[in-house]
Each structure stands twice: as C-alpha cells, then as structure tokens.
Amino acid sequence: MYPGPGCVVEFLHANRPHPAWVLEEQSGKFRVLTLGKREMKLPGARILPWSGPRYDTGLSRQEILETLANHQARREELTARVDPLEIWDLAQGELTSAQVGWFAGLLWDGPDPDRLAAMGRALLQQKTHFKFRPPEFEIHAAEKVEARLAEMEAARERDRITAQGQTFFQDLWKARSKREAPPTPLDEDVAEKLKNLLFSMMAHTGDQEGQNLWNAVRRGLPDLPCLPLLLAQAWGLVPEHHNAFLDQEGYVWGDGWARPFERDVKEQAEKFMSPDHVPEPGGYISIDSATTLDIDDAFSINTEQDGGYSLRLALACPALAWEFGSKLDLAVRDRASSLYLPEGTSHMLPEAFGLEVCSLRQGEARPALVLEFTFSPEAEVLSTDLNLTWVRVGENTSYEKAEENLRGPAPDPGLALGLDLAEKLRQRRVEKGAVVILRPDPKIVLSGEGKDLTVDMTTPPPCPRAQLLVSELMILANSAAGLWARENELPFLFRTQDITLPKDVAGVWERPEHAYQAVRLMGNTLLEATARPHACLGVPAYGPVTSPLRRYPDLLNQGQILHFIKHQRPKWEKQELEKMLPYINARVEAAGRIQRFRTKYWKLVYLKQHRDRAFESTVVEDGAFVSVSLPGEQVFIRAKREIFGEKVFAGKRFQVRLEKISPLDNEVRIAEALEA
16 A cells, blocks of 8 residues: 555664654655654655555544554554464465565465554564565575574673673772782673683684683773783782793693503503613713703713814614604694793603603613714814714713813813813804803792792803803704705705804804893894705804704704615605695794793892892993993893993993883883992
8 A cells, every 4th residue: 555644654763663644645655653743754664564454534633642552552463473484484485585465375375464464464474584684574584594593692692691791800900909809700601601702812823703702801900912811810810920921832731641651651661761772881971950850962072193082972762763743743743842840840752751761861771863973172173973872971061060060189080181172172163153052941940839939030150151151062963963864865854044144243152142142142043944054153054953852943953864765765855844834834933932031030030039239230222322241140121221220232231220110911021220
C-alpha cells in the first residue's frame, strides 16, 4: 500500500521499528506523527517496506495516537509469536532473498498489515540469519550463519572479559600500590583468560586479537612497557624478580626442557662412552671458574729443542655422538647458548649429557678434538693438526688457584710455559691490529628471596695471568680452526669483523675512557659462512669451536670437523649452512640479549638498593651529553653536561648520586655529580 496521508507506516530509529501516522506526503517526503506525540519529517527511503492500514484523514490527534497504540500492541504480540529461526529453516536453500510478504505467507494466508509488520520486525531482530537490504531481506547461507554466530559469541566473550578485566586490573593496581592482597575476579574462566593474557603480553607472543583485548582491559592504567609483568607480580603469578627476558626470547630456564629427551640422551651417552678407547698420555690442565661444571677445554704444553713450543689443546667432543637434525638437536639449537646469570646457570645441552658425559673432568677418560701446534721461539705457528682422540685431564683448576700458582716463586712448569706462550701470542695479535679490552666484571651475589632479596657486588680477586693464558689459547684454537677449514675448503661458520680500524686503536686498553673509545670503533661481529678477518682479534679467520658444550655454532662446527676427518668430505655444504644461519643467528642473539639485559637488571637493582650513597665514576665521552662509566659496577650512564660543571673531559672522575633507578625499564639517571 502506498503510504499516503492517513496511512500507518514504520521507520527505523535506534535500530528499532517505530510506528507513525502519515499526516502529509509531498514528492516522496512525509510528515508523520509518532507514537511519542512528535511530528517529524521523513524521506521516503526511511519508510520501511510495509505500510497500512489506511484510515480517514479526519481523525483527531487523540484518535490517531490511540490507533497507533493499538497497532503497536498487536504487532508486538504477533512478533513474539514469530520464530525467525524456523522461518530461516523454511526459507534457506529456497531463495537468496525475498520481500516481507513472502516470509509472512509462510505463516499466514493473506497476511494483513500488522502481520507483515510483525514478520518484518522479527526478521530485523535476527541479524545473524537475515540482512535487510530494502525492500528485501537477504537469507544467509548456513556457513555464513555459523560464522556470524561464532563472531557474536566471541564478541560477547570479549565484552565479558573486558568488563571484568578492567575492574579487576584497576583493583589489582590499587592493591599493589597499597601492598594489599590481590582481589578475586568474578568468574574462574575469566581469571584463567586474564592470566594467559598477562603471560602472552609479558612474552610478547600475543596476536592482534590478544593485543586488542589487552588494550581494552588495561584502559586507565599507566602506559608502562613492563605493566603486564607488574600486574602478574601483584597477582602472585610470578615472583618479585621474575626473569621476563626468558619469556620474551622463548628460553626455558633450567634442565626441565630435557626431560622428554631422556631416552635420546641415554642412547647418545652409550655411544659416546664406548669403552674401546685408551686415553693418550699427557698432562692436560683445565682452567675455569671454581663453579664451572661444563669443562670444555684443557691444554698440555712442552718446549721444543730450538726453544719453541709444542701445544696440545683438548676440546670436549659432544659432536662425536650427536644426532644432528633430531628433535633433541633442534631443541638445543633453539637454546643456542648456555646462560650464566647471577641467579644460576642454565646449560645449553641436557645436563646428563653435557655435564656428566662430555665434560673434561679430572682423572676421567673422555673423547676430545685435539688441536696440535708447534711454534717458533717467537710464538709463530709452524704447524697445526686436528685429530679425534681420547684424553685424561690431569687437573681441573680454577682461575684463582692458577693465578696464585703463577705468582708464586716456583710456578707449575706447564702453567708458566703456557703463560709465556700466551704473552707472545697476544703481542703478535696486537702487532696485527688487535684491540684488547680489560674490563673486569664485578661479581653479583644474591641473598634472600622476593621482596627481601638483596644484591651485593664485589670485585673478584684479579687473575690477569690465568685469564690471559686461557683467553689467548682459545683465540688461537678458534683462529686455527677457521684457517684449517678455509685451507681445506670446508664449509664452516665463521665469526667475522671485516672492518678497518685506526692503527692507534691497536693495543691493550684498561682505563675506562680508553676502553670506551676503543669499543666505539669496533663495530659488530657477524656469524656467517664465509671466512673473513676478525679485526679486533687481529686474526685472518675465526671459526668458533672451543665451547661445544656451551654454544651451538661451536657444536655445529665441531660436527663438521669430525665428519671431514672421518670421511674427507663435509657433512653440510655451504648452501645448507647458509640456510641454517638466519635462525641460528636469531637464537644466538636472543640468548645474548638475556645475558646482557638480565645482568644489567641485577646491577640496577643493586644501585637502587644503594641509592643513598655516591658512586665513583669516570667520564668516558664529553659532548652535549656526558657519558660516564661506573668502573666498579661496569655501568654506563648519560646525563646533561650542566650536571658536571664547566670543566669536563674524558678521564675526569666524579662522585655521582643516582635517581629514578628502574631495573625493569633499564633506566637510571644522575641526580648530582661532584668532582672526586
């Protein structure tokens, strides 16, 4: 029925149909009276495609309103009787769309205007199954209905979690500030979802949907990068000093990750410890930290008749029985490196294998990759050979004990000879441009737990001779392995730094300002499958092999060497190594970030616990901003120049007081600087 004057029509307002009485129509525009006693103008496009009945235009205003009220009541009653899902079942598959009269005909014969309006109202309410495209209703297919229902359910669930989560996190933040017990969320399933959300946000593993939910539930809280961790701590989900860096890098702390591989480890240990080998004679010595359990190198040294040296370096050999490409290997590749943190050590390899089976323990026979060298009296390498053999280490000693021995009046001949060779090796490297930085790291000691935990930093006894001996032999071994691989055209992983350094930067640097400037010139190192120089070490090639128990590139290189020695061909071609490199590099860098950031975290906790005292510092760079080093803590801080006064230059010493120390944000500021 064309909606002329006196006709009952309906229009949509606030997404609901409303009845109205047409008072006047002109050129497709209508002046209507609504049930709310309001006159309004409507374009024809807003009139819903069902109208009627039509009445005498002479009815009074009160009669019109009563008529509208009667139709509204009847239509609401009829709408309540319509089951739109039943209508959809009848219509789905028959048509893709139809006008309201067709749908009303499924229930009533010759439906009147009120029944047409009731059907239209019912279909408008069922948006999951019908879409109103005037003048027709589109009938959704079953697949689309299922998808829309799932979307609506997900939206309702998000709204429920958001509503409860906002309130809960607000209360949790207030409880944290007042050091009160955390509140309890309303629903158990919501609590579980909020916990999972916090963990995913801490680990930076959330998808876009999770990020959107997080943005909604955190509304009104401070915009802090560490907010998920702070809320998780306040809730009691993680301890006070939870290591979120592990979560962010996907690194599993401890040895629990290896439990699923116990059978694999046992099988490899049985192959590894074959009893058919007799260890070669030789007085091997290993030098490590007193707490080290994964001992992966030892040496034996003698003099030659011409005054030169003969050196044997024994390297732990986990690659001998290692099944590369296995699930265990992929898990170890994912770990990439052992972590040595103040709170403990997390080993790259399963401890039952790396510590119990492969470690070069004193008095126990072990297979080893042995690098044999002969040197001239000036420490020039005359020959290098690599062999797989069995060794028995005569002594596991510590840096402190080795240093004490070397300082004594009658040092052990092997240690003394090793130190003599090491000093010459360093000098030769410096002559080739090597940059040696001496920055002793402080020892960080943790005591107590939770909020009662305290951090102490002490300077360990200096062991310059013992550390020089070990570091030079390790550089020698890795450089020799890289050169050996290059000469034999063996695909290998090389640590490279192919840059040109100023000649005056070569040398041994110890003062903070000198070391800082030297480091700024060094540039990054790369792990790649092409042999290039390592400028700061002063060597033409550097292939890491000395720490196969602790670093995955060393383990991989060792596997390549063993396969070549046995079969005279590589295990992996260069293209295969290059294919592995992006992931290995990513995981090595991830482990490095954990090591750096977590160590810095504990240093900042220490500074915060001692913020009332002044710290010794040395200016290492002067400019608009001044950089200072805290040598005792090995922390670098930048501050505005005006804090330090007029006379500022590299090497000048200040006593600084600190403020705004935030270990979680890796932030510390200088409040005051006084000349030392």
